Amino acid sequence: xxxxxxxxxxxxxxxxxxxxxxxxxxxxxxxxxxxxxxxxxxxxxxxxxxxxxxxxxxxxxxxxxxxxxxxxxxxxxxxxxxxxxxxxxxxxxxxxxxxxxxxxxxxxxxxxx
Amino acid sequence: xxxxxxxxxxxxxxxxxxxxxxxxxxxxxxxxxxxxxxxxxxxxxxxxxxxxxxxxxxxxxxxxxxxxxxxxxxxxxxxxxxxxxxxxxxxxxxxxxxxxxxxxxxxxxxxxxx
Numbered sequence: 315x316x317x318x319x320x321x322x323x324x325x326x327x328x329x330x331x332x333x334x335x336x337x338x339x340x341x342x343x344x345x346x347x348x349x350x351x352x353x354x355x356x357x358x359x360x361x362x363x364x365x366x367x368x369x370x371x372x373x374x375x376x377x378x379x380x381x382x383x384x385x386x387x388x389x390x391x392x393x394x395x396x397x398x399x400x401x402x403x404x405x406x407x408x409x410x411x412x413x414x415x416x417x418x419x420x421x422x423x424x425x426x427x
Numbered sequence: 428x429x430x431x432x433x434x435x436x437x438x439x440x441x442x443x444x445x446x447x448x449x450x451x452x453x454x455x456x457x458x459x460x461x462x463x464x465x466x467x468x469x470x471x472x473x474x475x476x477x478x479x480x481x482x483x484x485x486x487x488x489x490x491x492x493x494x495x496x497x498x499x500x501x502x503x504x505x506x507x508x509x510x511x512x513x514x515x516x517x518x519x520x521x522x523x524x525x526x527x528x529x530x531x532x533x534x535x536x537x538x539x540x541x
Contacts, residue, residue, distance in 0.1 A: 347528060347529075349529075355533070356514075356531045356532065356533045356534065357471060357514070357529075357531040358531070359519070359528045359529060359530070362528045370519075370528055372528075403468070405470055405471070413458055413459045413518055413520075414459075415461065415473050415476060416473070416529060417473065418470040418471050418472070419470060420469065420470050421469075421470050423468075
């Protein structure tokens, strides 16, 4: 069964450092997303990406965040200068259509110290 | 502010019980509705989409009431493996627009006991 894969599974970084979280969406999917979940809280939308550009972003997705699809398979989330409050589980997701069912990767647990 | 509200639970039920979860959503323009399950510290996994006419998948039945902006999930003959947090999820639709990003409820925790 095709799945979304994310690396690394866990990343520890010092405050102020840059991190890049990587995702390989399901191969025939066209819509890609990043969500985050702070421990004990609900899953929150960050950004959606289609046709090589951002289609929507939330207020969480400020100038410290960026996304990229550097090649035909990878989809990355970069946080330029991490803050303590960026500590969360980051989930990548993809869907075939824009209103279709989204499938999530296993997540990257980011810990900022 | 667009919200999805759920009873956080926990629902503690014996094996074999029937349990129902409810959810309300605030965005009347939403077009797509889903139930996901999430195990502790894992990713959300799609359980089922919810259609206007209601739909069933084995022991799981989902209902949608657009007028009341209300979604439900019924689990019959609960198994130990059903223990998880159930997330009500709605797409963030704008009138006249198209949107695929999802709004999640906080989830309802289910614990099925032997």
